[in-house]
Amino acid sequence: MSRLLLTGNYAAAYAVRDAEPDVISAYPITPQTPVIEKIADFIDGGELNAKFVRVESEHSAMAALIGAAGVGARTYTATSSQGLFYMYEVIWWASGARLPIVMGVVMRALGPPWSIWSEHTDFYALRDSGWNMLVASSAQEVYDFTLLSYRVAEDTSVLLPTVVGWDAFEVSHTYEPVELVEKSKVKGFLPAKGSWKPPLDAQDPASLGNLAYPEEYIRIRHEMRKATERALGVIEAALKHFSIVSGRQYSFFECRHCEDADTIFVVQGSIYGEVLKAVEELRSEGVKTGVMKLWLYRPFPYKAVSRALEGAKRVVVLARSSVFGSFSPLGADVSSAINLSGGDQKVFDVVLGVGGVDVKSSDIVSIYRMVASGGERTFWWVR
Amino acid sequence: MSNRVEILLSKPVVGAVPAGTWRTERPVVDQSKCTLCGICWLYCPDGVIEITDKGVEIDYEYCKGCGVCAAECPMKAISMVREV
Amino acid sequence: MAHKVFPREEYLLKGHAACPGCGATLLLRHVLKTLGPDTYLVIPACCTSVIAGPHPRSAFKVPVLHIAFAASAAAASGMSEALEKLGKKGNVVVWAGDGGTVDIGLQALSGAAERGNNIIYICYDNEAYMNTGIQKSGSTPYKAWTTTTPTGNPGHKKDVPSIMAAHGIPYVATINPAYPNDIAAKLKKASNMHGLKYIHAFSPCPPGWRYDPALTVKIARLAVETGIWILYEVENGVFRLTGPSARLIEKRNRRPVEEYLKLQGRFSHLSKEDIEAIQSSVDQRWEEIASLVKQ
Numbered sequence: 001m002s003r004l005l006l007t008g009n010y011a012a013a014y015a016v017r018d019a020e021p022d023v024i025s026a027y028p029i030t031p032q033t034p035v036i037e038k039i040a041d042f043i044d045g046g047e048l049n050a051k052f053v054r055v056e057s058e059h060s061a062m063a064a065l066i067g068a069a070g071v072g073a074r075t076y077t078a079t080s081s082q083g084l085f086y087m088y089e090v091i092w093w094a095s096g097a098r099l100p101i102v103m104g105v106v107m108r109a110l111g112p113p114w115s116i117w118s119e120h121t122d123f124y125a126l127r128d129s130g131w132n133m134l135v136a137s138s139a140q141e142v143y144d145f146t147l148l149s150y151r152v153a154e155d156t157s158v159l160l161p162t163v164v165g166w167d168a169f170e171v172s173h174t175y176e177p178v179e180l181v182e183k184s185k186v187k188g189f190l191p192a193k194g195s196w197k198p199p200l201d202a203q204d205p206a207s208l209g210n211l212a213y214p215e216e217y218i219r220i221r222h223e224m225r226k227a228t229e230r231a232l233g234v235i236e237a238a239l240k241h242f243s244i245v246s247g248r249q250y251s252f253f254e255c256r257h258c259e260d261a262d263t264i265f266v267v268q269g270s271i272y273g274e275v276l277k278a279v280e281e282l283r284s285e286g287v288k289t290g291v292m293k294l295w296l297y298r299p300f301p302y303k304a305v306s307r308a309l310e311g312a313k314r315v316v317v318l319a320r321s322s323v324f325g326s327f328s329p330l331g332a333d334v335s336s337a338i339n340l341s342g343g344d345q346k347v348f349d350v351v352l353g354v355g356g357v358d359v360k361s362s363d364i365v366s367i368y369r370m371v372a373s374g375g376e377r378t379f380w381w382v383r
Numbered sequence: 384m385s386n387r388v389e390i391l392l393s394k395p396v397v398g399a400v401p402a403g404t405w406r407t408e409r410p411v412v413d414q415s416k417c418t419l420c421g422i423c424w425l426y427c428p429d430g431v432i433e434i435t436d437k438g439v440e441i442d443y444e445y446c447k448g449c450g451v452c453a454a455e456c457p458m459k460a461i462s463m464v465r466e467v
Numbered sequence: 468m469a470h471k472v473f474p475r476e477e478y479l480l481k482g483h484a485a486c487p488g489c490g491a492t493l494l495l496r497h498v499l500k501t502l503g504p505d506t507y508l509v510i511p512a513c514c515t516s517v518i519a520g521p522h523p524r525s526a527f528k529v530p531v532l533h534i535a536f537a538a539s540a541a542a543a544s545g546m547s548e549a550l551e552k553l554g555k556k557g558n559v560v561v562w563a564g565d566g567g568t569v570d571i572g573l574q575a576l577s578g579a580a581e582r583g584n585n586i587i588y589i590c591y592d593n594e595a596y597m598n599t600g601i602q603k604s605g606s607t608p609y610k611a612w613t614t615t616t617p618t619g620n621p622g623h624k625k626d627v628p629s630i631m632a633a634h635g636i637p638y639v640a641t642i643n644p645a646y647p648n649d650i651a652a653k654l655k656k657a658s659n660m661h662g663l664k665y666i667h668a669f670s671p672c673p674p675g676w677r678y679d680p681a682l683t684v685k686i687a688r689l690a691v692e693t694g695i696w697i698l699y700e701v702e703n704g705v706f707r708l709t710g711p712s713a714r715l716i717e718k719r720n721r722r723p724v725e726e727y728l729k730l731q732g733r734f735s736h737l738s739k740e741d742i743e744a745i746q747s748s749v750d751q752r753w754e755e756i757a758s759l760v761k762q
Contacts (some may be wrong), residue, residue, distance in 0.1 A: 022552040025545055051548035054580030055541055063538030063575070064545030067559075070532050073549035089535050098388045159388055199392055200530040200546075202505045202557050206392035208517075208524035209533025216522050223387050240520065395528040398482030399520025405487065421469030425647055425685050428485060428493040430477045434470045442481060449487035449673075450681030463681070 006178045008171035009141040012078065012104045013038030014178070015146035016053075017048045020188045020193075022073035023101075025053040025064035030084040030116045031168045032106045035325040036078060054057060058083040058177060062090040062101075069099035070208065072148065072198030078104035080168065082111065084122045094161045095130035098224065100153035100196065100269060101161040103131075103144065107269070109167040109322070109355045116168060117356020121267060121321040123165035126298075126315050126330040130224050132162040132231055133298035135268040139176040139296070142166050147186060151238045151351040158231045165297075168356065170270040181246050189245045222334070228299045235296060253294040255284060261290030263314040263368065266305075266334050268294050269360040273292070275318065278364030289368060300333045306341035309334075315345045318364070318372055320353040350380035398445060402429065406448025408463045416440040417459035423452035425463060471646065474500045483526035485518045488680025490671035490687060492518060493644040495562065498589060501654040504529060504693035505557045507546060507577045511539035511572060514563035514598045515591075531636045538739040539563050540575040544584035551585070558587060558658050565592040565606035569625045580634040580663045587657050587664045590627065609748070610741050612677075612733040619736060631665040632701045638664040640709075643715035644671070649698055649710045656702075670698045677732020686730055694721040694749050697756070706759055716757050724749055 006014065012035050024043075026036045042048035053064045058079050065075040084105055094101050105126075126133060135159060136142040142164060149162035166172060171199055182187070185211035199208045213218060236251070243249045257279055259263055265275050272293045282289045292308060299322070308316050315338065319328030327335065331349030338345050348371045353359045367381055412423075417438055424432045424439075431442040432452060439461075453461040455458075478499035485492040499506060508531045510516060516533055520526045533667060539561045548560040563572060569589040576588060595613045596602040603613040603620055606627070608661045610619040632639045637660050642651045657664035671687050673680040689697035691711055698712040708716075715721045724746045728734040737745075 012592075022548045033601065039557075053544055053548055053551050054585070055544070056574060057541075057582075058577050059535075059537060060541030060544075060578060063534060063541035064540075064548075066534065067532060067544065068549035069545030070542075071507065071546055071549050071555065072553060073545075073546075090538055093535055093538075098391060123710055197388075199388070200507060200532055202507065202530055205504070205528055205530045206394055206518055207527050207533065209531075210391060210393040210519050210522040210525055211517055212522040220391055223390050237602035351640035390523075390638050393519070393522045393525035395480060396482075396520075396524045399480070399524040399526040400482055400484045402482050402484070406610070418746045419468065419469065425469040425473065426493065426644075427485075428489050428683070429483065430479065430481045430495065431667070438679055445481040447487035449683070451488055451493075451683050454681040 002180045004178055004180065005175050006139050007034065007173050008136070008139045008166045008174055008306050009034040009106070009173065009176045010038050010126040011143040012146050013042065014180060015143045016076050016339065017042045018097035018181065018183060019147060019150050020074065021050050021053045021076045022049070022066065023053065024076045025055050026077045027055055027058045027079065027083060029062050031108060031172045032078045032080045035104060054133040062087045062094060065101045066090065066094050066097060066099060069101050070097070070198060070200045072194065074193065076103070077108070079270065080106040081108035081122045082244045085110070085125065088125070091126060091131070092129050092321070096224070097199070098159045099161060100159055102146065102149040102153055103161065103163045105163055105165045106168050106172045106284050107165045115355050118168040118170055119320055119322065119354055120165065121323060124321050126163060127311070127329055130160055130228060130310045131240065131298065132160055134164045135297055136164055136166040136294055137270045137293065138274050139178045140175070142171065143180065144242065144250065145177050147181065147189065148238055148242060148316060150190050150237055152231060153236045154196055156196050158227050158234050159196060160227055160231060160276060161221050166383045167270045189241060198207055231382045232299050232301060250295060252296040252304050253292050253308070255292045256290060257288035258292060261288050261312050263316060263372070264309055264312040264331065265289065265291045266294060266366065267291060267318045267322055268287060268330065269320060271318065271320065274359050274366050277361035281361060281365060282368060287368070302337040302340050305334065306343060307346060310340065310343065312345050314348065314371060316348045316350060316367065319349065319351050321351065322354045331378070333343045344360060346377070349378040350381055381383070402447050403444045404448060407467050408448045408465045409443060409446065409447065410450065410452050411441045411464050412441065412443055413460045416458045418458055420457060422455050422457060424450050426455045452465045473651070476500065478504065478528045480526045480528055483518050484520050485514070486674055488683045489588045490644050490683050491515065491593060494591055494642065494668050494670060494684065497647045497650045499529065499695055499710065501651045502560065504659055507532070507557050507559045509534055509539050509543040509546065509559065509561045509622055511563050511567040512536040513567050515562055516725040517598060535663055536567055537571045538575060539567060540579040540588060543586040543588070544579045544582065547585045549661065556716060559585070561588040563596060564699065565590060566596045566604045569605040569627045577634065580631060580636050580665070581638070583662045585661055587666065589666045589668055591668045591670040593670040593675055595675055597672050599676045608732055609745060610734065610737055612736065613628055622664045628665065628667045630668070635704070637662040638663060638700065638702055641669070641696065643669040643691055643696055643698060645684050645689050645691065646698065646710050653700060678730055682711060682730060684729065689722065689730070692722045693724045693727045694753055695724055695727055708756070708760065716753060716760065718753070
């Protein structure tokens with residue numbers, strides 16, 4: 001088993017190499033570029049036998065993969081921020097067409113003003129689209145979740161595209177040790193090529209996307225909804241299988257110090273490290289806090305999340321997304337989970353780290369003191 | 384637990400729409416003038432014309448009555464007759 | 468005996484939802500007859516998106532990928548690469564309207580041409596956004612009425628075949644539904660070449676151009692006979708007139724443009740000066756062709 005020092009971006013490229021896609025299509029955007037550069041190296045160096053369609057826009061990148069997956073190819077693309085939003089229309093086309101495309105998103109803030117730094121806003125914009133969504137907070141997680149994505153997307157009871165998001169620079173460009181999975185084990189973990197029936201086949205012609213009157217349209221979309229419900233079980237089983245293959249255990253989230261916590265922080269992405277530090281600092285003061293690092297974002301694991309948050313009085317969602325006019329997407333999802341379970345925990349929706357602002361454990365401690373003394377339920381933490 | 388992805392696919396059929404109900408006039412062939420040149424068949428946008436040993440046969444279930452066949456017939460063997 | 472010379476099999480099945488007399492479906496019927504069943508169609512938003520019929524039925528007996536408006540060339544590029552990688556045979560053919568080609572689709576088309584993706588891109592040009600109700604496109608001719616140019620289009624038709632030829636692709640051609648032999652020859656040639664083959668098709672539209680549907684083929688023929696629509700191909704950079712267009716370099720062989728214009732309601736408001744302006748621009752174009760052919 002190889003152990004390499006890789007950035008999050010390179011980890012994605014290695015996972016793609018190991019998953020053996022047939023067609024890759026991408027357009028460059030900071031801070032995604034090393035992903036596609038590494039993939040180009042693998043192809044030209046003979047380590048990866050894939051077609052690389054160097055498209056002229058992100059919209060075309062996803063369109064190219066829809067064309068490719070439509071005839072049965074395994075595919076990959078990666079993008080970020082502005083590029084993701086240019087691609088947006090076809091991202092929904094991909095899930096509506098039930099194609100098992102896999103994508104990496106380096107989570108980056110949107111302009112204006114121009115920013116290249118870490119923020120989850122771009123990633124969260126996919127939350128209603130039907131894509132399965134995972135957040136990686138380390139290079140190892142980027143590698144592992146990218147492999148997992150193929151397993152989930154191509155499952156014939158799911159057949160929905162899957163995206164892995166990771167922080168700009170903090171994860172994309174930071175070197176960490178990454179343990180790769182042996183090629184043969186990857187092959188055993190992923191569905192066999194050709195295990196799902198492509199919609200477009202000259203031997204069995206059909207049209208994908210004809211105009212549908214309302215009664216037909218809702219039936220088609222309802223089937224998609226049922227697939228996202230099944231995806232939760234498929235992801236759970238896949239994670240179990242992955243732990244056997246790799247030795248690394250994942251579930252929908254990781255909880256530290258949550259069992260007897262009064263206050264639990266819910267977070268996605270790499271600021272987890274600082275939050276854990278703050279939790280441990282507060283614990284040393286006798287304050288019972290805990291932290292949930294959520295990996296799976298869509299389908300949102302309502303039951304599991306609400307069970308884990310059961311014992312707390314306060315749930316503080318730390319959302320790295322600049323969204324306006326409402327709770328953050330993560331805050332809304334966590335609130336829904338609590339509501340569904342009949343819980344009465346007070347949810348605080350705190351936005352921080354916008355535009356790549358470096359979040360420190362001292363920020364988290366200050367935030368704790370604010371929510372502990374009552375005060376606003378939803379606010380932005382701006383130093 | 385079947386995944387009904389096929390629900391998304393539209394299958395090839397003759398008569399995707401009841402096109403024949405659209406027309407206000409229908410082409411009528413005078414077989415005595417017809418030389419079986421095939422030009423009506425060639426230019427029919429709907430492919431409702433068939434040429435057999437019996438002559439030109441038009442599938443009125445799907446003919447829209449556009450009149451291209453009548454306009455293009457070099458023998459003027461087709462006339463458009465009002466139906467409504 | 469046309470029915471004995473051309474393939475009999477229909478891949479665009481009767482009972483499709485096109486308007487009576489639709490030039491596009493006449494073109495498509497012949498394109499598919501020539502290319503056969505191993506054809507994957509990629510269709511962006513356009514009239515044909517609806518012509519295919521309502522789900523769960525389809526008038527197409529070949530696989531069809533409907534795709535977002537701007538994306539057809541890109542989707543086709545990915546598809547053709549996938550078929551090659553997977554070792555599956557088939558022609559990937561984009562069938563797009565003028566709006567989805569010369570305007571919103573141009574970027575992706577240019578990208579596919581620059582990359583040399585192995586696709587046949589066919590633009591059926593009915594000279595406006597017909598599916599949405601006759602609005603002006605970059606392909607609408609000078610002075611034509613559309614709903615967004617009610618007193619006549621002040622702009623000029625974008626010459627996309629020339630733009631595509633400038634990309635250095637192996638094959639560019641124009642086709643017209645009045646000349647099915649020419650269609651068959653060009654599609655066959657294109658299907659035997661590797662790279663991006665661009666085909667621009669003249670597509671008369673009865674409701675959009677305001678004429679009796681029975682005149683579709685006659686109008687298509689007049690477009691060529693007046694020299695307004697030129698049948699040509701550019702094969703590996705070499706320009707060649709085809710079919711009846713080959714005889715039309717001399718002005719006296721061309722019918723006056725008025726014969727073509729007067730049949731269409733969209734040109735009924737044209738003044739004498741407008742018609743003369745159109746005639747002289749057509750003559751000008753033919754002079755350029757004359758010198759091109761002489762080289």
